[in-house]
Amino acid sequence: MPAATDQTTQLVPGAPRHVAIIMDGNGRWATQRGRPRLFGHHAGAKRVREIVEACPDFGVEYLTIFAFSTENWKRTQVEVAGLMSLFRRYITKETRALKVKGVRVRFIGDRVRLDAKLVKLMNMLEAETAENTLTHLTIALNYGGRDEVARATQRLAQDVASGLLHPDDVDEETLPRYLDTHVLPDPDLVIRTSGEARISNFLLWQSAYAEYEFIDTLWPDFTKAEFGHLCAAYGNRDRRFGAVSS
Ligand code: IPE
Ligand code: IPE
Ligand code: MG
Numbered sequence: 001m002p003a004a005t006d007q008t009t010q011l012v013p014g015a016p017r018h019v020a021i022i023m024d025g026n027g028r029w030a031t032q033r034g035r036p037r038l039f040g041h042h043a044g045a046k047r048v049r050e051i052v053e054a055c056p057d058f059g060v061e062y063l064t065i066f067a068f069s070t071e072n073w074k075r076t077q078v079e080v081a082g083l084m085s086l087f088r089r090y091i092t093k094e095t096r097a098l099k100v101k102g103v104r105v106r107f108i109g110d111r112v113r114l115d116a117k118l119v120k121l122m123n124m125l126e127a128e129t130a131e132n133t134l135t136h137l138t139i140a141l142n143y144g145g146r147d148e149v150a151r152a153t154q155r156l157a158q159d160v161a162s163g164l165l166h167p168d169d170v171d172e173e174t175l176p177r178y179l180d181t182h183v184l185p186d187p188d189l190v191i192r193t194s195g196e197a198r199i200s201n202f203l204l205w206q207s208a209y210a211e212y213e214f215i216d217t218l219w220p221d222f223t224k225a226e227f228g229h230l231c232a233a234y235g236n237r238d239r240r241f242g243a244v245s246s
Pocket of ligand 3: 024025026
């Protein structure tokens with residue numbers, strides 16, 4: 001069975017320890033400028049470095065970003081191929097900076113449908129940054145919350161079938177050990193850019209008690225300053241987890 005989640009320690013009181021971001025609005029950002037959608041994706045990819053590097057300043061230890069969903073294959077072949085090539089370029093270009101800045105990178109999502117060259121780069125980036133501990137960056141690539149739960153359930157069922165796990169032991173603590181996110185704490189704050197107020201299949205299980213921020217900014221315009229405001233605002237929220245405020 002995989003390792004249990006680490007839900008302990010917090011370095012900056014009041015800060016969201018784990019922020020997850022649905023980076024939306026690249027296409028509209030490009031269209032507004034009369035440019036092809038891929039132009040927006042390139043602009044969006046460029047924003048990632050500043051946000052990742054800002055995490056320690058705001059007490060954020062875990063950042064999870066939604067880069068490509070299991071539903072995004074429905075886009076045109078040109079856009080999908082362009083995104084896949086952008087992911088390869090991003091990894092190749094950013095590995096050094098991520099390594100030097102103390103960022104540990106992990107990928108979640110189903111790698112089976114991804115191109116072998118891209119998967120090789122993803123494995124390389126994970127291995128190259130495996131010793132880092134300052135910021136935990138998780139990139140959701142070919143990720144869908146329902147797909148993740150289905151894959152987890154399949155592995156769990158295999159463990160039951162082979163006698164490793166008893167059906168009576170399947171509970172809220174057991175199932176998340178089979179999720180792609182099993183080593184991550186649950187997100188405290190989920191941000192979605194671009195004005196859409198939906199979660200689009202992102203971290204369904206994990207965000208059960210997350211706080212949400214839906215902001216109008218398109219992802220290529222998102223800045224460290226706005227990220228800082230949202231992290232600070234999180235500190236004023238009253239998370240009750242079903243109980244009554246103390
Ligand atoms: C988010 O931007 C990036 C991905 C889904 C890959 P979009 O491409 O969804 O941008 P909009 O929503 O069309 O503006
Ligand atoms: C969610 O955005 C996925 C990513 C940001 C990678 P979408 O643009 O795909 O979501 P919908 O289609 O508007 O729900
Ligand atoms: Mg979108």
